[in-house]
Amino acid sequence: MMDEKTRDDLLKLFESKLNEAMRLYLETCTRCGVCTEACHVHASMGQVKYIAAYRAEIVRRLYKKYFKGRGKIWPSVGEARELSAMALDELYEAAYSCTGCRRCMVYCPFGIDTQMLMSIAKLLLVGAEMEPEILTLLADTSIEKGKSIDLFKESFMQGLKRLEDEVVSKWKLEAGETAIPVDVEGADLLYVALAGAHSIIPAAAIFNAAKENWTLSFFEAVNFGAFVGDPTKTKLILDRIVSEAKRLKVKEVCICECGTAYRVMKQLTGKQPFKVSSITEVHARYIREGRIKLDKTMVDGAVTYHDPCQIARNAGVIDEPRYILQHLTDDYRELTDEPRYNWCCGGGGGLVAMGEDTLDFRMKSASVKVDQVNATGATILATACENCHAQLSNLNDHYKMGVDVRFLSSMIADALIQS
Numbered sequence: 506m507m508d509e510k511t512r513d514d515l516l517k518l519f520e521s522k523l524n525e526a527m528r529l530y531l532e533t534c535t536r537c538g539v540c541t542e543a544c545h546v547h548a549s550m551g552q553v554k555y556i557a558a559y560r561a562e563i564v565r566r567l568y569k570k571y572f573k574g575r576g577k578i579w580p581s582v583g584e585a586r587e588l589s590a591m592a593l594d595e596l597y598e599a600a601y602s603c604t605g606c607r608r609c610m611v612y613c614p615f616g617i618d619t620q621m622l623m624s625i626a627k628l629l630l631v632g633a634e635m636e637p638e639i640l641t642l643l644a645d646t647s648i649e650k651g652k653s654i655d656l657f658k659e660s661f662m663q664g665l666k667r668l669e670d671e672v673v674s675k676w677k678l679e680a681g682e683t684a685i686p687v688d689v690e691g692a693d694l695l696y697v698a699l700a701g702a703h704s705i706i707p708a709a710a711i712f713n714a715a716k717e718n719w720t721l722s723f724f725e726a727v728n729f730g731a732f733v734g735d736p737t738k739t740k741l742i743l744d745r746i747v748s749e750a751k752r753l754k755v756k757e758v759c760i761c762e763c764g765t766a767y768r769v770m771k772q773l774t775g776k777q778p779f780k781v782s783s784i785t786e787v788h789a790r791y792i793r794e795g796r797i798k799l800d801k802t803m804v805d806g807a808v809t810y811h812d813p814c815q816i817a818r819n820a821g822v823i824d825e826p827r828y829i830l831q832h833l834t835d836d837y838r839e840l841t842d843e844p845r846y847n848w849c850c851g852g853g854g855g856l857v858a859m860g861e862d863t864l865d866f867r868m869k870s871a872s873v874k875v876d877q878v879n880a881t882g883a884t885i886l887a888t889a890c891e892n893c894h895a896q897l898s899n900l901n902d903h904y905k906m907g908v909d910v911r912f913l914s915s916m917i918a919d920a921l922i923q924s
């Protein structure tokens with residue numbers, strides 16, 4: 506049983522999400538069914554609960570009960586539903602089987618945004634302390650790091666020192682140049698990486714090759730607050746980077762290969778004295794301006810590219826990776842769907858970060874992605890998002906796809922021509 510105070514508190518959270526767009530999404534669905542086949546989860550697993558409109562209905566029934574006159578919008582369909590412990594279980598099932606890829610949205614004639622509707626479900630779960638604990642833990646760790654930067658500065662710098670030789674092995678520097686600059690006031694570009702050498706080494710080599718005046722952020726780009734659907738934590742995590750960018754007076758913040766980090770940074774920072782770019786956009790720019798040159802012989806095998814949903818469909822970076830790939834290979838094979846309609850890899854929305862707990866579901870729910878990649882006959886599967894890379898690697902192992910899953914940035918770094 507849910508006590509009255511808890512219910513009232515949760516309903517306040519629900520109400521906080523009710524802006525004009527959200528109300529429109531909650532009131533517009535005509536149950537036309539166009540979105541039925543749009544969701545990779547339903548297309549792969551075929552259960553009604555995985556249809557986008559069904560997920561939305563779980564939230565909509567609560568809206569109908571508490572925020573809308575009964576039967577006003579839906580005279581014959583959609584029961585109003587009491588907010589109870591059972592309703593919260595349903596919200597969990599709906600929200601954490603949705604990757605927030607928004608493929609359904611591009612099919613829906615009204616552009617109903619299921620990801621946005623699921624953000625209500627996620628917020629209610631946070632309010633009820635029923636969200637995946639690991640996501641909150643990771644979000645809190647990021648926030649703590651922002652508060653006590655001095656504590657970890659030294660070990661961070663020592664860790665970077667160990668990476669410098671590898672950066673130089675990809676791009677030789679002149680004497681006195683720094684392989685991984687940090688905390689450089691007045692740098693043109695602040696690069697926000699992920700924790701891990703794979704996110705720093707290739708990027709650093711490429712910035713150095715392009716003679717970029719850059720500096721590495723102290724913070725990791727990933728925003729677990731966004732994954733868990735907690736707006737306060739999302740903002741706190743984001744603000745660490747915004748403050749650093751302002752303190753260093755950079756002109757551009759470049760987000761590493763992390764889809765959610767890029768979309769959150771691009772769409773939630775508001776007006777700032779710097780521009781926000783994805784690393785893929787920056788790399789395409791370097792090629793276009795002749796600042797880096799690539800050796801096509803370094804890529805051995807046919808290549809296909811998986812568009813990360815949050816970078817391509819949801820943030821419009823579609824041409825740039827293709828432009829880069831033209832300079833990396835003569836055997837590029839497009840996936841069957843047009844990029845905007847690309848199947849999600851099945852790992853977004855925090856599912857990859859939840860690790861083994863979601864592995865079985867992630868494998869079952871993304872079989873359409875596997876078929877799409879296999880149909881190209883490519884042996885290299887490139888992508889530009891950490892989450893997608895992890896999920897595609899899991900799919901590769903699970904379904905024995907026999908592809909080499911690569912980060913686009915790493916392919917570029919390996920093909921740099923030292924002039």
Ligand code: SF4
Nearest residue numbers: 534536537538540613
């Ligand atoms: S396509 Fe849009 S309107 Fe049609 S059922 Fe799906 S969400 Fe509702």
Ligand code: SF4
Nearest residue numbers: 544603604606607609
């Ligand atoms: S956002 Fe993606 S995962 Fe969620 S219902 Fe729509 S198509 Fe499915």
